[in-house]
Amino acid sequence: MVDVYLNGKFIGTADDAVTFVAELRDLRRKGGLSEDVNIYFDEKAKSITISSDEGRARRPLIMVKDGKSLLTERHLQQLKQKELTWVDLLRQGVVEYLDASEEENSLVALSEEDITVDHTHLEISPTALIGVASALVPFGNYNQSSRLIIGSKNQKQSVGLYATNYHLRLDMDSNVLHYPQFPLVKTKIHNVVHYAEHPSGQNMIVAVMCYDGYNMEDGVILNKSSIEMGLARSTYFRPVSAEELRYSGGLVDEISVPDKDIKGYRSEKEYANLEGDGIVYPEAKINEGNVVIGRTSPPRFLNSLEEFNLAAAARRESSISLKHGEHGIADFVLITENDEGNRLVQVRLREERIPEIGDKFTSRHGQKGVTGMTIPQTDLPFSASGIIPDLIFTPHGISSRMSISHLTEILGGKVGALAGRLVDGTLFDAEEEGLVRR
Numbered sequence: 001m002v003d004v005y006l007n008g009k010f011i012g013t014a015d016d017a018v019t020f021v022a023e024l025r026d027l028r029r030k031g032g033l034s035e036d037v038n039i040y041f042d043e044k045a046k047s048i049t050i051s052s053d054e055g056r057a058r059r060p061l062i063m064v065k066d067g068k069s070l071l072t073e074r075h076l077q078q079l080k081q082k083e084l085t086w087v088d089l090l091r092q093g094v095v096e097y098l099d100a101s102e103e104e105n106s107l108v109a110l111s112e113e114d115i116t117v118d119h120t121h122l123e124i125s126p127t128a129l130i131g132v133a134s135a136l137v138p139f140g141n142y143n144q145s146s147r148l149i150i151g152s153k154n155q156k157q158s159v160g161l162y163a164t165n166y167h168l169r170l171d172m173d174s175n176v177l178h179y180p181q182f183p184l185v186k187t188k189i190h191n192v193v194h195y196a197e198h199p200s201g202q203n204m205i206v207a208v209m210c211y212d213g214y215n216m217e218d219g220v221i222l223n224k225s226s227i228e229m230g231l232a233r234s235t236y237f238r239p240v241s242a243e244e245l246r247y248s249g250g251l252v253d254e255i256s257v258p259d260k261d262i263k264g265y266r267s268e269k270e271y272a273n274l275e276g277d278g279i280v281y282p283e284a285k286i287n288e289g290n291v292v293i294g295r296t297s298p299p300r301f302l303n304s305l306e307e308f309n310l311a312a313a314a315r316r317e318s319s320i321s322l323k324h325g326e327h328g329i330a331d332f333v334l335i336t337e338n339d340e341g342n343r344l345v346q347v348r349l350r351e352e353r354i355p356e357i358g359d360k361f362t363s364r365h366g367q368k369g370v371t372g373m374t375i376p377q378t379d380l381p382f383s384a385s386g387i388i389p390d391l392i393f394t395p396h397g398i399s400s401r402m403s404i405s406h407l408t409e410i411l412g413g414k415v416g417a418l419a420g421r422l423v424d425g426t427l428f429d430a431e432e433e434g435l436v437r438r
Contacts, residue, residue, distance in 0.1 A: 002041075004048045017041055017048060021105075024050070029063075029093040040101035049101060058097040059128065061108060061121035069112055069122050070094045095124075110428070126428035127189065135189040137364045138412065138425025139405035147403045150366030158362075159234050160200020170239040170334060170346055175353070177202070178233045183364075184416035185409045187426040201364075202232060206410055207381065207389035208398075212373075219372030220361055221392040223380060227355050231390055234353045238328070241346040242293040242320045243338055253318065255345050256294040287327045292347050293320040327351065365406040367397055 002017040003010060014020040021041045027033045038058070040049045063070045071094050078084040089095040098106060098121070109119045110126055127135045133152035134140065140148050160180045163169060180199040183190070190196075215221045223231070244253040286292060296315040322328075328349035338344045355371065362368035382388045398406060405425075412423040412431075424431050 002046045006050045007053045038099045038102040056099045058099045060095050064119045067117040138185045139408040140427045143405040144402045147366035151364045154362045158200040174237045176235050185412040185423045185425045204390040207392045208395050211392050214373035215394045218369040218397050220369040222374045223390045224374040225377035226390045232355045236351045239348050240292050244343040251298040253297045284330045288322050291319045291321050295319050365403040367406050
């Protein structure tokens with residue numbers, strides 16, 4: 001006799017746990033029970049847990065019966081011809097969703113060739129074991145698991161083209177890489193997520209070697225000539241805003257037109273109407289201490305003012321200026337109103353970022369390092385054919401972290417560059433060694 005729990009609440013007991021669980025799962029697969037229900041039998045604790053609450057992580061798996069996958073070639077043809085949908089596969093009992101607990105009672109095969117009579121489910125694709133960001137790491141099955149996780153997080157932090165309409169947006173602290181590229185070594189997920197439409201990062205010529213100690217402790221050495229030609233150059237955008245606040249007694253702030261306050265405009269106000277109330281002004285360079293948005297406010301204290309006092313007409317300065325060390329170019333000004341009807345002015349500042357010592361670079365395998373030195377091209381090593389690296393990475397970071405996929409991608413990138421094609425590095429499904437495409 002075992003205890004039965006529904007979403008953590010005790011609801012009764014069952015005499016034969018195995019039969020009870022099998023009947024519930026069979027009822028779910030036939031449609032008599034909701035597809036959101038999962039059943040888990042814990043033999044050690046002698047309890048059955050039935051879960052139907054929200055927030056559980058669940059993933060789809062193909063069902064296996066008597067050592068054969070229930071997803072047949074006929075199903076695949078019907079899916080291609082759009083005679084079947086994903087919902088149909090669920091209702092027919094070909095595919096079902098398991099949560100982390102019920103998966104403990106299952107034996108999942110990685111591929112159809114691995115299926116035995118003991119297996120209960122089959123992976124739809126080996127890539128489904130991991131998330132989208134991790135699936136973008138090439139040759140990830142040769143990587144240590146922790147480095148795979150770090151590599152996926154590094155990709156989320158990478159600089160690239162985060163939106164195609166970035167020039168019309170006023171996002172906080174955004175970066176845009178000038179020349180983002182599609183990787184030479186890709187995975188199938190790159191095509192699924194349309195990575196080419198929003199790329200991040202660049203393909204670099206990498207040399208794995210030590211060089212004068214400037215790349216020790218995971219540091220990297222950059223080719224100064226490559227930087228001067230635009231390598232890893234980006235633009236940083238930051239919006240500055242001000243609004244006309246309303247005070248008691250009918251007093252309001254006064255915001256002057258930005259082109260009268262920002263120093264450096266080379267012509268009179270020129271603007272082009274965009275979607276909404278957007279206005280584009282001529283670019284102006286702003287240094288620290290310069291006023292970005294001019295604004296004056298009423299005095300803080302009104303009780304001491306007299307009718308004939310000259311101070312009654314005085315207003316205090318409340319302009320928005322750049323702080324020490326800040327500078328940039330105002331390339332977009334938006335004049336609109338907020339939800340309360342107050343006038344709102346936003347200025348987007350643009351700053352060019354050129355790689356320098358202290359900037360962080362990383363591969364897709366968690367091999368991150370800080371720039372230790374930028375060296376002119378004439379002082380860098382070169383190959384027998386005259387190839388000069390853009391980046392020099394230390395070999396000491398490979399052995400302890402066991403990121404063999406990092407080296408494999410370097411070799412794959414060289415093959416792709418020499419052959420003039422993209423190399424497939426999909427998890428568990430990469431190109432075979434020695435495979436040549438013509």
